[in-house]
Amino acid sequence: MKKAIYVAANWKMHKTLQEGLELGEMFSKYQVTHGVTAVVNAPAIHLAGLAGIFAGSGWSAGAQNCHQADSGAYTGELSAGMVASTGARYVVLGHSERRIYFQETDALVLDKIRSARRAGLIPIYCCGEPLAIRESGEERPYVENQLRESILQLDPEEIRDLWVAYEPVWAIGTGRTASPQQAQDMHAFIRRLLTDRFGQDKAACIPILYGGSCNPGNARELFSLEDVDGGLIGGASLKYDDFTALLSIAGELIRA
Numbered sequence: 001m002k003k004a005i006y007v008a009a010n011w012k013m014h015k016t017l018q019e020g021l022e023l024g025e026m027f028s029k030y031q032v033t034h035g036v037t038a039v040v041n042a043p044a045i046h047l048a049g050l051a052g053i054f055a056g057s058g059w060s061a062g063a064q065n066c067h068q069a070d071s072g073a074y075t076g077e078l079s080a081g082m083v084a085s086t087g088a089r090y091v092v093l094g095h096s097e098r099r100i101y102f103q104e105t106d107a108l109v110l111d112k113i114r115s116a117r118r119a120g121l122i123p124i125y126c127c128g129e130p131l132a133i134r135e136s137g138e139e140r141p142y143v144e145n146q147l148r149e150s151i152l153q154l155d156p157e158e159i160r161d162l163w164v165a166y167e168p169v170w171a172i173g174t175g176r177t178a179s180p181q182q183a184q185d186m187h188a189f190i191r192r193l194l195t196d197r198f199g200q201d202k203a204a205c206i207p208i209l210y211g212g213s214c215n216p217g218n219a220r221e222l223f224s225l226e227d228v229d230g231g232l233i234g235g236a237s238l239k240y241d242d243f244t245a246l247l248s249i250a251g252e253l254i255r256a
């Protein structure tokens with residue numbers, strides 16, 4: 001039985017303003033089970049609209065990135081304070097697509113986490129190894145290094161209200177999911193690193209989500225794993241039926 005399950009959508013660069021708000025309206029009418037947290041991490045253009053639609057519904061909106069500075073001459077960028085001012089409560093940071101296509105390093109992601117915290121946002125910190133690293137059997141040291149250069153640098157009081165998403169890069173958008181064993185092993189490993197750094201009580205409060213081709217067909221098994229607290233969902237979050245099916249599975253596991 002699970003006490004809490006966290007299900008976060010990652011819309012990436014999908015949906016026009018109208019399409020996003022339409023789906024948000026539909027989502028907001030779906031009653032999320034007590035104990036399940038539903039978040040939609042959307043493009044910046046959707047945030048204010050979604051936050052308004054979600055108010056009082058049990059759903060929350062989040063961004064997919066923010067700048068590390070509180071303000072300044074950074075044309076085209078979005079600060080954490082701007083995200084918070086829309087009513088959004090979360091921000092995904094360090095997603096592998098940002099690391100790959102925008103050269104984001106863990107040192108930068110750490111600065112972004114601190115800026116998100118200053119703005120009162122809950123950071124969803126992403127980590128995970130590429131295929132070559134998995135094939136060489138080096139995934140644990142790789143992920144440990146990501147954590148050591150980012151969230152393990154935080155002070156114990158800064159770790160409150162932070163989520164981690166383990167997303168093996170080879171499983172993102174590929175239809176190839178980590179096996180339950182692979183997911184559980186890595187999540188337990190991450191939990192141990194968090195426990196060693198922040199102590200058992202604080203580490204136990206950090207949700208660790210799995211991400212990478214999570215869908216209604218595999219979510220029950222993944223969400224049931226001891227150290228998997230939910231999922232960060234890309235492709236399956238773009239369709240009402242798929243995403244609400246994931247939330248239903250989460251609800252059933254809470255009630256079980």
Ligand code: PGA
Binds near residue numbers: 236
């Ligand atoms: P996917 O994406 O569910 O489409 O694999 C997950 C993610 O990138 O967060």
